[in-house]
Amino acid sequence: xxxxxxxxxxxxxxxxxxxxxxxxxxxxxxxxxxxxxxxxxxxxxxxxxxxxxxxxxxxxxxxxxxxxxxxxxxxxxxxxxxxxxxxxxxxxxxxxxxxxxxxxxxxxxxxxxxxxxxxx
Amino acid sequence: xxxxxxxxxxxxxxxxxxxxxxxxxxxxxxxxxxxxxxxxxxxxxxxxxxxxxxxxxxxxxxxxxxxxxxxxxxxxxxxxxxxxxxxxxxxxxxxxxxxxxxxxxxxxxxxxxxxxxxxxxxxxxxxxxxxxxxxxxxxxxxxxxxxxxxxxxxxxxxxxxxxxxxxxxxxxxxxxxxxxxxxxxxxxxxxxxxxxxxxxxxxxxxxxxxxxxxxxxxxxxxxxxxxxxxxxxxxxxxxxxxxxxxxxxxxxxxxxxxxxxxxxxxxxxxxxxxxxxxxxxxxxxxxxxxxxxxxxxxxxxxxxxxxxxxxxxxxxxxxxxxxxxxxxxxxxxxxxxxxxxxxxxxxxxxxxxxxxxxxxxxxxxxxxxxxxxxxxxxxxxxxxxxxxxxxxxxxxxxxxxxxxxxxxxxxxxxxxxxx
Numbered sequence: 001x002x003x004x005x006x007x008x009x010x011x012x013x014x015x016x017x018x019x020x021x022x023x024x025x026x027x028x029x030x031x032x033x034x035x036x037x038x039x040x041x042x043x044x045x046x047x048x049x050x051x052x053x054x055x056x057x058x059x060x061x062x063x064x065x066x067x068x069x070x071x072x073x074x075x076x077x078x079x080x081x082x083x084x085x086x087x088x089x090x091x092x093x094x095x096x097x098x099x100x101x102x103x104x105x106x107x108x109x110x111x112x113x114x115x116x117x118x119x120x
Numbered sequence: 121x122x123x124x125x126x127x128x129x130x131x132x133x134x135x136x137x138x139x140x141x142x143x144x145x146x147x148x149x150x151x152x153x154x155x156x157x158x159x160x161x162x163x164x165x166x167x168x169x170x171x172x173x174x175x176x177x178x179x180x181x182x183x184x185x186x187x188x189x190x191x192x193x194x195x196x197x198x199x200x201x202x203x204x205x206x207x208x209x210x211x212x213x214x215x216x217x218x219x220x221x222x223x224x225x226x227x228x229x230x231x232x233x234x235x236x237x238x239x240x241x242x243x244x245x246x247x248x249x250x251x252x253x254x255x256x257x258x259x260x261x262x263x264x265x266x267x268x269x270x271x272x273x274x275x276x277x278x279x280x281x282x283x284x285x286x287x288x289x290x291x292x293x294x295x296x297x298x299x300x301x302x303x304x305x306x307x308x309x310x311x312x313x314x315x316x317x318x319x320x321x322x323x324x325x326x327x328x329x330x331x332x333x334x335x336x337x338x339x340x341x342x343x344x345x346x347x348x349x350x351x352x353x354x355x356x357x358x359x360x361x362x363x364x365x366x367x368x369x370x371x372x373x374x375x376x377x378x379x380x381x382x383x384x385x386x387x388x389x390x391x392x393x394x395x396x397x398x399x400x401x402x403x404x405x406x407x408x409x410x411x412x413x414x415x416x417x418x419x420x421x422x423x424x425x426x427x428x429x430x431x432x433x434x435x436x437x438x439x440x441x442x443x444x445x446x447x448x449x450x451x452x453x454x455x456x457x458x459x460x461x462x463x464x465x466x467x468x469x470x471x472x473x474x475x476x477x478x479x480x481x482x483x484x485x486x487x488x489x490x491x492x493x494x495x496x497x498x499x500x501x502x503x504x505x506x507x508x509x510x511x512x513x514x515x516x517x518x519x520x521x522x523x524x525x526x527x528x529x530x531x532x533x534x535x536x537x538x539x
Contacts, residue, residue: 090294
């Protein structure tokens with residue numbers, strides 16, 4: 001079963017890190033990615049640029065509205081994600097708990113809908 | 121001849137959880153489907169038993185019936201499903217399991233009950249949903265009974281249960297006993313859910329309590345079950361001890377007119393000696409297992425009260441020390457307030473008052489009536505009646521429940537009469 005691990009954290013935290021600290025955090029991320037690739041859990045994973053680069057798009061009354069900024073202003077922002085394969089929620093939670101950002105942010109674990117499995 | 125509905129009701133109450141626990145495994149972890157087939161089995165019994173006679177082993181009959189219905193259902197699903205591979209596996213598992221049913225062996229049922237317990241109390245479910253699911257499946261309460269217990273309507277509770285069951289299925293919460301490295305943490309979650317249930321029942325001394333299912337009794341049942349399932353987990357024994365010791369005082373805790381009776385004024389002959397003995401034995405067992413947790417300390421405090429034949433025999437110095445350690449283990453202003461009360465009993469009200477003053481100065485308990493109430497009580501005992509009256513009035517402005525309000529009003533009258 002596939003799960004999305006959505007990484008929410010205060011993006012300002014990254015700016016406030018010293019060079020050494022930010023290198024260490026990145027190294028931890030590389031090691032994590034490496035480990036879940038080896039274990040076969042990794043499907044995809046990306047880091048997002050900060051919300052200052054975000055643009056929101058909606059269609060209302062047939063008109064396209066494009067605005068600067070993220071969908072919602074929140075204390076923690078979506079900063080990246082992993083898509084993983086796990087046998088059940090416990091395994092997905094265990095992987096999420098190993099994410100470096102779990103120590104300062106929040107990882108939301110969401111099961112992916114499997115349309116090929118849909119049944120009555 | 122005994123009547124079928126009452127036997128079924130009794131079996132439902134005693135064995136529903138065990139039957140569901142077993143069938144969930146057959147249904148590949150599908151909670152909702154398992155509950156449905158078990159309910160179908162009970163419905164079938166209600167129809168067939170009056171005609172065919174009551175089976176010698178009602179539980180085994182129901183399990184067998186649920187099992188067959190489950191197998192049928194899995195096979196039907198296989199026929200219906202567009203992609204059959206995973207379901208076929210399930211059907212094969214179901215068929216393999218079917219013959220074993222002829223010699224129903226309940227000895228491995230505890231494993232299933234344990235799986236069910238950990239699934240119900242999975243931290244990915246909301247705390248209220250955890251307790252509701254445990255009551256519904258492990259204790260065999262009907263949805264209506266669970267709804268009454270939580271003072272919500274049956275449709276609301278049904279929705280809450282369905283949502284939890286859907287999450288178990290859709291997020292694939294596993295139907296397993298956690299691995300050893302997670303067992304301690306997950307056991308804490310289970311204990312917390314049981315304790316919540318117990319506290320809910322224990323606090324409900326007013327209002328609609330006559331309508332309520334006896335939540336304390338259900339919590340004790342779950343506690344005993346958990347204790348039997350996890351015999352080596354020390355904190356489980358501690359929690360069971362704590363609940364038993366508190367529960368043993370239930371008759372003495374409420375006066376004839378529904379008022380709250382504090383520990384020092386309780387008629388100790390009303391304490392239930394059997395539960396008290398069992399509670400003390402469980403605490404000994406917990407300590408022998410090396411228990412040193414929050415529940416252990418709370419149970420040890422309750423045990424010191426239980427061992428005192430009269431209020432003046434209470435070992436307050438020990439109790440104050442235990443509260444002191446609780447302040448470190450699980451810091452909370454309420455625990456600190458209890459510690460202050462114990463210190464006052466052990467060393468005199470002025471020592472307690474100093475701690476209450478510190479707590480008040482920290483500003484952490486400003487909305488809680490017990491802080492001014494404790495202060496008032498200490499001032500009263502020190503003979504500072506006028507100040508006590510001020511504090512009682514402040515407590516009365518914050519108190520929420522009727523028995524506690526009556527208690528404070530009575531004390532206020534006492535100090536006003538004395539000054």
